[in-house]
Amino acid sequence: MAPHSDNALVVQSDLTVLAEVHAPRYEEARDALARFAELVKSPEHVHTYRISPLSLWNAATTGMTAAEVIDALEAHARYDLPSNVRSEVTEYLSRWGRLRLLPAPNPGEPLRLEVRDEQLAARMGSDDRLAPLLQGRLAPDVWAVPLGARGTLKQALLKLGFPVDDQAGFTPGAAHDFALREVTLGNQPFALRDYQAEAVRIFLQGGVGTAGGHGVVVLPCGAGKTVVGLAAAAALKTRTLVLATSRPAARQWLREALDKTSLSEDDVGEYNGTTKRIRPFTVATYHIVSHRRRKGSGGEYPHYSLFDSEDWGLIIYDEVHLLPAPVFRITAQLQARRRLGLTATLIREDGKEGDVFSLIGPKRYDVPWKEMEARGFIAQAACYEIRLDLPESRQWAYATATEGHEAFRIAAENPDKLLAALELVRGHAGERILVIGHYVSQVSELARRLKAPLLTGETSTAERERHFQAFRDGDERLLVLSRVGNFSIDLPSASVMIQVSGLFGSRQEEAQRLGRILRPKEGTAIFYTLVTRGTVEQQYALNRQLFLTEQGYRYYIEEWARDGAAAPPVDPAPPIVPALALPALPD
Amino acid sequence: MTSLQNRITLAAFPVARIALSRYRNILRIVHPPRSAGAGPTVRDLRATVGVPTMHRILQALDPSYRGREKQAPERLADLLGDPGRLLAALCRLPGPALALLEILTEIPDRSIPLEVARREVERRLGRSGVGTEAETQLTLHSLLLQIHGGAPQVKGRVILPWTLASPIRPLVRGLTLRFLNPGSVTITRPASSQDVLFLAAAVLSGSFQREMPKVTQRSELYARTKEQLTRIFFPGDDPPGTRLDLALSLARKQGALALSPGEARARRAAWETKARRDADQWRETLARIMDALPSELRMPLRDLVVQLRNGFLPVELIRSALEVQRHATPSSGNEGYYFTYPTFSKANQRAQKDIELLRAHPFLALGVTESGEDVLGLPSPVPSDTASRAYVQPNLEIILPPGTDPLLAFDAARISEVRRVEAVCLLALTERSIRQAREDGLSAQDILAILERVAPGAVPDNVRITVAGWASGPASARLIRASVLHCQDPAAIERLRRGDLLPRGALELAPGVWALPTGSLETTSKALRSARIDLRSRIEELGSPDGVLGGIRFKRGWYDEDGWEEDLENEWEEEGYGAPGGPAPDLEATENEEQRLGPVPDPDPALLARVAQSRLSPQPPPLAPTLAPTLAPVLPLSHPEQALPPPPLTKPVGVGMMPLSGTLFEDVVLRRAATGEPLGIEVKQGDGTVVRYQVQVDGCTERRGIRFLEGRRLDTQEDVSVPLGQILRMQVFDDERDMALDLAALSGSMPFRRDVPKVGRNEPCPCGSGRKYKKCCGKRG
Secondary structure (H helix, E strand, O other): OOOOOOOOEEEOOOOEEEEEOOOOOHHHHHHHHOOOOEEEEOOOOEEEEEOOHHHHHHHHHOOOOHHHHHHHHHHHEOOOOOHHHHHHHHHHHHHOOOEEEEOOOOOOOOEEEEEOOHHHHHHHOOOOOOHHHOOEEEEOOEEEEOHHHHHHHHHHHHHOOOOOEEOOOOOOOOEOOOOEOOEOOOOOEOOOOHHHHHHHHHHHOOOOOOOOOEEEEEOOOOOOHHHHHHHHHHHHOEOEEEEEOOHHHHHHHHHHHHHHEOOOOOOEEEEOOOOEOOOOEEEEEHHHHOOOOOOOOOOOOHHHHHHHHOOOOEEEEOOHHHOOHHHHHHHHOOOOOEEEEEEOOOOOOOOOHHHHHHHHOOEEEEOOHHHHHHOOOOOEEEEEEEEEOOOHHHHHHHHHOOOOHHHHHHHHOOOHHHHHHHHHHHHOOOOOEEEEOOOHHHHHHHHHHHOOOEEOOOOOHHHHHHHHHHHHHOOOOEEEEOHHHHOOOOOOOOOEEEEOOOOOOOHHHHHHHHHHOOOOOOOEEEEEEEEEOOOHHHHHHHHHHHHHHHOOOEEEEEEOOOOOOOOOOOOOOOOOOOOOOOOOOOO | OOEOOOEEEEEEOHHHHHHHHOOOOOOOOEOOOOOOOOOOOOEEEEEEOOHHHHHHHHHHHOOOOOOOHHHHHHHHHHHHOOHHHHHHHHHOOOOHHHHHHHHHHOOOOOOOOHHHHHHHHHHHHOOOOOOOHHHHHHHHHHHHHHHHOOOOOOEOOEEOOHHHHHHHHHHHOOOEOOOOOOOOOEEOOOOOHHHHHHHHHHHHOOOOOOOOOOOOOHHHHHHHHHHHHHHHHOOOOOOOOOOOOHHHHHHHHOOOOOOOOOOOHHHHHHHHHHHHHHHHHHHHHHHHHHHHOOHHHOOOHHHHHHHHHHHHOOHHHHHHHOOOOOOOOOOOOOOOOOEEOOOOOOOOHHHHHHHHHHHOOOOOEEEEOOOOOEEEEOOOOOOOOOOOOOEEOOOOEEEEOOOOOHHHHHHHHHOOEEEEEOOOEEEEOOHHHHHHHHHOOOOHHHHHHHHHHHOOOOOOHHHHHHHHHHHOOOEEEEEEEOOEEEEOOHHHHHHHHOOOOOOOOOEEEEOOEEEOOOOOHHHHHHHHHHOOEEEEOOHHHOOOOHHHHOOOOOOOOEEEOOEEEOOHHHOOOOOOOOOOOOOOOOHHHHHHOOOOOOOOOOOOHHHHHHHHHHHHOOOOOOHHHHHHHHOOOOOOOOOOOOOOOOOOOOOOOEEEEOOOOHHHHHHHHHHHHHHOOEEEEEEEOOOOOEEEEEEEEEEEOOOOEEEEEEEEEEOHHHHHHOOOOOEEEOEEEOOHHHHHHHHHHHHOOOOOOOOOOOOOOOOEOOOOOOOEHHHOOOOOO
16 A cells, blocks of 8 residues: 555554644544544654553543544554554454443442453452452343442453443532632633533533543643633532642632632631631642551541541542542542542553543543643743753762762752843843742742742741732742742743752653643743753753653753853754853852 | 503693683693794693593593493593594583684584584685694684684673674674574664664674674774665665665564454455565565675575574563464465464453563564464565655654665664664664764764754754764763773863873873773762763773783672772683683673673784883893892792692793782783883792792783783892882782683682682771771772
């Protein structure tokens, strides 16, 4: 078969799909592919997608069949499909729906697991991973499942390669009537954006019936995940428990809930280390839920009681990719509650995507970052890596440092970064800037030099909130943050972030930090990273470069030299900030 | 030949001696008097051995030996008296001698008659009438060493076939290749494009004749290979890029063509036609490869196919993980290796894992046969696609469409790592690959130029900067010995020559090779790092300076902040064979070595001249005149306890072997050979007394011995007053060959015994610091 050069996709036998962006039929191919494959990376020219069992099952939940998948691939493939792709897609997709979890015929009775796979049905009774979770065989293809084993059974079966279509339904939860506002408290007109409405609709699957009500919505940082959560809760009109990553994030949920829904101060509560106010709309942190009285396996989780304290109708998991293991455990026991996972990425550093699938639910909705950006819902971003030399005075210390943390720290705390940060701040006069760093000593020095407020883990929540509010209001132009700035702070007005040091090469941290400035605003967001040239830090910066370019961002590298003579780059990036002479460091 | 009840004198030639030295613990080898004649000699070997031992030796030598024990002395004398039979018998022995002969003759049957060996020598040397039997033996021997002497520093990860291993060896110096089981070609870590390309290149290239000059630079090798490939694949004026896809597509061309289940007959017929065409093409390719092979490497076509195939498939992995079945493909009616997965049934987790693992292999693809079986094979070829572009992506990936100009693909693979070869070829630029390319002799400009050729005008800036950064990153220097620094980067060499980075007294032995004074390493490494020269000091990365200095490397041991550290127990697990008279390389022994070597420059002629001069100078170095009158008490023999009188001494006077290592050795040999400083040594006499000598160091031997000129005996009183530096205790031999024999014995069957008591960790350190051993010299990592 001659190659179809117009087609964009190259399908490989390892189930990866390469999509060439410049091909004439790329847009079409991308839309077709997005339904059943996960985007792995999207660098400039050729994007990589992966067809995995999970992605196929996610597609199956939306009603896609194997024939459709194969047709779509064939229609857009440039070369012949490898033969195994057909058979594997067919095989994996056929597994969806073979196992269905059905509601109990009468209340109080066990659930029914319908197994339409003879081999598996025959094995289930004797498999030592499955047998303890089953209560007996009701018919050759129907097993009884105790209510409490609903989650664990789904997990175990997924590990064996079989997804369970959970149709056992949900408890409605105690009703609590509230709605979204049309005009926010802040007097802004408010309506769901089309994709947000679509996400909510798909999550609920057209009603409040049994089919929908569990799943994950994937939206980029800044695309309004909170709003999707609120809208889902408002549509269900039920008591809602939100699990957020941190207290500032929890505060933000509450603020948004008050601002955008008809919930009153009395309806909302916070559940954390200091406040334990359980209200119809309660926001707790992962931290408090995972707290254990005694370390080790014997310890109990005193705050699990939160989940039983109210008849929750909806549990929202914010940043589901960070869900800690104890929360998975309690979630496995809460399968009768509706659940909504919100995240920017399904990729988990620990590879527990399968647990998210079986315990929270399949992915229901997904919009790629770049598309959101193109539509102006999140800011465009440019990423700059600025390389600085390590000053002579530190060279010796660096050379003799032991490998690993010590050397990294010396490189990360390059004093010239102060100067560079000062220059960048000066270059972005008038814009709102976040300066973020990993080491408290470093950020406090920066805050002193920049004469800007410093927020670290020790800063009280009230104090943090005050500064955030001042920043939002425009009273503060510059904030210096330690690691507390990584998550869920809604500072839409920030357009420049200067990262002076990071946590080695964490991909997730990059995504989170970048997300801080990807809130919709005018112009382009700029993400600077200061890196010490020729040190281990630069190696870690490579991870960042790979991650961000794979996300499709432009990545520029600038080399700054202390004496003002910028080291000649191979091909200079368009200068946003002119290469500036760094003043001598006063000692 | 005398034959006594328990004493036997053997006359044997060198090969036999080597083999017999393995029995050193039961035979006492007596060094025969040196023959004055220049011609080849048959040297006596005397052995004291009991009858049961003789019996055992015979059993070892000759499996067909069925004699009674009491006949053993006679039979052994008989056997040893007949060099031809002995050689044949030795060939049955495992071990160095065997390995040599086996490689030489490439006869899989482990017994060769002398006649055959002689013919082989004649054939190889291209002349007839080698001469007498003894002469043949010597020629054989020297030929063996010629083949194996300088070369066997092979590292890395590819296993080459037995028949290719030996001729390829000289070529693969410094490559990431390794030899494991003879008889198969396996890439054990196939992710490295370099390995794969090299293997293909080596097989394709007709350039591994024995007389090919030693290729020390990989760039040179690549250049040759490329030329060769061009010649093979593009003999006429055909434009490149339309025919075979070079090394990478060698794999693809084998046409592992999987069928889909339920596909129509017409498709099947078309497929068969294509497969047949491919098979024909493949056969044609093989024929060309065969033509390109030197005659002594000719092998049955089938073997070649198998070897090539094996080279691209991780056979061990598959075998262990899966049940492997061979299938004849119905279409070609010919060879075809597929691996089925009887275990790839639904919900079989282990099979899933295997498949994931295998999928990660850059050259393998899963397929489905007509009967629905899953098979593993090489991806079906894809028609070349000239409409598609090649890309260099900002995330440092290179994507090549099918039908890329093979020479461009080859170049691209040189600077990157292969991630996936299927319809399109995915390569990734990594720091390692760029550094490797740089070590191959590509400059930053060359690398960028290759990228520019891949994607003209579309190389992203961040890729250029990153790649240029890697390519021009900190220069690297490495410690090739505890106190020998080796640097390849021309700029860094210039920088080092300015002298301010290296300690006073550092001596440039060869271009880019410096001997450092003892104890200066720590400061040196700091100074180098401050000058942005990476000092790689981990011993795994250490190269061998054998070409320069002659010596052995240690398998274990490392250099760290606390200085050189090594495991004395393993001190003699050496591998740098190559001394004339030394044992053959034991192929098995190289199995576990993972060190990677770069080419080491040849020694500085000036230095060699200096060393030579110091030896030959009629005006001996400063010490000598004063010593002249006292030369009489010469050095003792290697085995003072034995009764024979010492042979008369000729120059060089002796060879010392130190049970010391690393720093000290470098210091002693290199510095003193160059500067003429005298050295004090301590030798244990037959009666147990220790005598000290002051000697003039002449140079080092091939195997970390010290060669020295006449010395003088020191009185105890004098000893105190004469500043000698360190006095080294050592074993002394009359010449290098004897030392080699001794070493061979040590490295063979006899364990190395420490002659100093072991220092307990909690005992005071013998260095006299007053600290515990574990806190002082015994400190690790």
